[in-house]
Amino acid sequence: MLCLLAQVLSAQTADCAGTYSRHILTVDMDILDYQITLKNDGTFTFSYYSKLKKRIPVEEQKVGQGTWVLEKNVITFTNATSPSDTSQNLMDFSETKARWIAPSPRNTSTTVKPQQLMFLSSKVNWLPRLLLEKT
Numbered sequence: 001m002l003c004l005l006a007q008v009l010s011a012q013t014a015d016c017a018g019t020y021s022r023h024i025l026t027v028d029m030d031i032l033d034y035q036i037t038l039k040n041d042g043t044f045t046f047s048y049y050s051k052l053k054k055r056i057p058v059e060e061q062k063v064g065q066g067t068w069v070l071e072k073n074v075i076t077f078t079n080a081t082s083p084s085d086t087s088q089n090l091m092d093f094s095e096t097k098a099r100w101i102a103p104s105p106r107n108t109s110t111t112v113k114p115q116q117l118m119f120l121s122s123k124v125n126w127l128p129r130l131l132l133e134k135t
Contacts, residue, residue, distance in 0.1 A: 015115075038075070048060075078094060115134040116131055
């Protein structure tokens with residue numbers, strides 16, 4: 001019974017592993033890029049890039065990395081480094097959760113929907129409600 005449960009959990013983890021991203025280009029030519037890679041070994045890397053003409057600094061890059069665990073379609077993230085790290089480019093992923101959204105296997109539609117990640121909660125104030133698609 002334990003072997004079967006381990007196989008189901010590892011298969012689900014492998015299903016959601018991959019790269020999820022979103023690229024936004026506004027009419028004012030502002031750029032927002034988000035990308036997260038969930039690796040099969042339970043680690044992740046996140047990158048954020050923005051180029052907003054009406055903000056100082058105009059360009060900004062932030063990164064995050066650590067581990068992730070999937071439980072009932074909710075991914076919980078933890079930091080690879082201490083949250084006390086004062087690097088301005090390092091994002092704090094402690095207390096971050098995201099929902100993994102996969103197409104239903106019962107769906108018989110010809111329309112193929114990509115897998116998605118919807119961030120639910122985070123210490124990073126702009127991260128909740130961010131939706132990324134698997135690429």
